Amino acid sequence: MNVLIFGATGTAGGGVLRACLSSPAVEEVRAVTRRPIAITDGKLRTFVHGDYQDYVAVAEAFAGVDACLFCLGVSVTQVSEEGEYRAITHDFALAAAQTLRAHSPAAAFHYISGQGTSATSRFMWARVKAETERELIEQFGAVCWRPAAIDAEPSESAPLVYRALRPLFRLLRSFRSLYVSGGDLGRAMLQAAAEGMRGCVIENAQIRDIAERAPRP
Ligand SMILES: NC(=O)c1ccc[n+]([C@@H]2O[C@H](COP(=O)([O-])OP(=O)(O)OC[C@H]3O[C@@H](n4cnc5c(N)ncnc54)[C@H](OP(=O)(O)O)[C@@H]3O)[C@@H](O)[C@H]2O)c1
Numbered sequence: 001m002n003v004l005i006f007g008a009t010g011t012a013g014g015g016v017l018r019a020c021l022s023s024p025a026v027e028e029v030r031a032v033t034r035r036p037i038a039i040t041d042g043k044l045r046t047f048v049h050g051d052y053q054d055y056v057a058v059a060e061a062f063a064g065v066d067a068c069l070f071c072l073g074v075s076v077t078q079v080s081e082e083g084e085y086r087a088i089t090h091d092f093a094l095a096a097a098q099t100l101r102a103h104s105p106a107a108a109f110h111y112i113s114g115q116g117t118s119a120t121s122r123f124m125w126a127r128v129k130a131e132t133e134r135e136l137i138e139q140f141g142a143v144c145w146r147p148a149a150i151d152a153e154p155s156e157s158a159p160l161v162y163r164a165l166r167p168l169f170r171l172l173r174s175f176r177s178l179y180v181s182g183g184d185l186g187r188a189m190l191q192a193a194a195e196g197m198r199g200c201v202i203e204n205a206q207i208r209d210i211a212e213r214a215p216r217p
Contacts, residue, residue, distance in 0.1 A: 001193065002028045004065045004107075006072040006096060008046075009033050011162065012112055013071030015152035015182015016189060017044075020069075023190055025215075030061040052092040055099040062103035067193035069186075070096055070111045075159045076125040085125060090132040097140045108198060109140045110189050115148040115204055133201060141198040145189065148172075148204040152182025176205040184211035 003020050007013030008031035020026045021041045031037055032047045032055070047058040052072070055062065062068075070093050079085045097109045111133065116123070119130040136142035149169045154162055172179035188207045191214035202210070 001026050001066045001190070002030070002064055003190070003193075004030045004032070004061055004068040004100070006032055006068070006070045006092075007112075008037055008071070009035060009157065010071060010073070010155045011152045011158045012073075012147070012150050012182060012185065013069075014155055015150065016069050016071050016186035019183050019186025019190060023187070023215075025190060025194060030065070032058055032061055053087070053095045055095065059099070059103060062099050065100065065104040065107045067108045067110060067189075068096065068100045068104075069189050070109065073112060073114075075162075076123075077159055077161070082124055082128075086128050089125070089128050090135075093132055094135060094139075097136055097142065101140065108193050108196075109136060109142040110145065110193065111136050111142050112145045112147065112185075115146050117144075117146055117201075137199050137201075143189075143192055143197050143199070144201045145185070145207060146201060146203050147180050147185055147207060148178045150180055150182055150185060152185075176208050178204065180204055180207050180211075184208060187211045187214040187216075190214060 003026055008017040020029045029043050030045045032049050037046050047061045049058045074088045093111055100107050113129040113133050116126050117129040118126050121127055133144040151169045188210035191210050
């Protein structure tokens with residue numbers, strides 16, 4: 001399987017990237033990032049790119065792909081206004097899904113949203129993510145992942161509050177609806193791709209169920 005990852009320099013994406021690199025089912029990983037990745041691996045090809053609404057310059061990364069794992073995103077606390085949050089959360093993902101369809105029409109698009117995503121929420125972030133999920137599912141048959149607390153190596157871009165809270169995440173480990181490791185999230189995404197899942201929303205407990213079906217390297 002050839003996999004294309006967005007957000008590989010992030011907390012969630014870093015965990016997913018490591019799962020891909022250690023999976024014998026994955027032959028090649030392409031990562032589109034805005035800065036180099038610290039990890040080097042014979043299976044990894046990095047495409048440093050600046051414009052996430054126009055992927056023409058990195059079209060090569062989208063060709064011959066079986067699954068795109070879109071882990072790019074931002075906390076609402078890190079943006080100054082709704083327009084910026086919407087561009088990163090919604091526009092970047094839709095543009096990636098459109099480019100994937102053009103270059104790898106049979107590929108699956110997987111999108112990380114998050115627990116609490118809801119079209120009727122009082123929180124702007126949850127409504128924007130719900131709208132993004134709906135459009136990705138309707139237009140591209142995407143699989144939308146709603147992890148709760150992801151226990152993974154914090155990235156340079158992770159909000160400070162995430163770093164501070166991470167040790168507490170482990171206390172939640174036994175609660176299947178509240179905790180998932182970054183490795184299990186990645187293994188679940190690969191397993192879902194291998195099983196041909198399409199057009200659905202996957203909540204945290206189900207992520208852990210799917211990860212348990214995945215082969216361990
Ligand atoms: N962490 C969790 O516990 C958790 C739980 C549920 C859902 N989620 C969701 O998962 C997604 C990723 O979260 P995370 O915790 O991995 O965040 P993170 O550690 O801050 O990483 C974000 C990733 O997205 C990239 N990115 C952010 N803004 C960008 C922009 N304007 N242009 C290009 N790339 C950009 C970052 O690139 P740089 O490294 O270059 O900044 C990084 O690769 C978010 O949608 C988040 O809501 C996270």
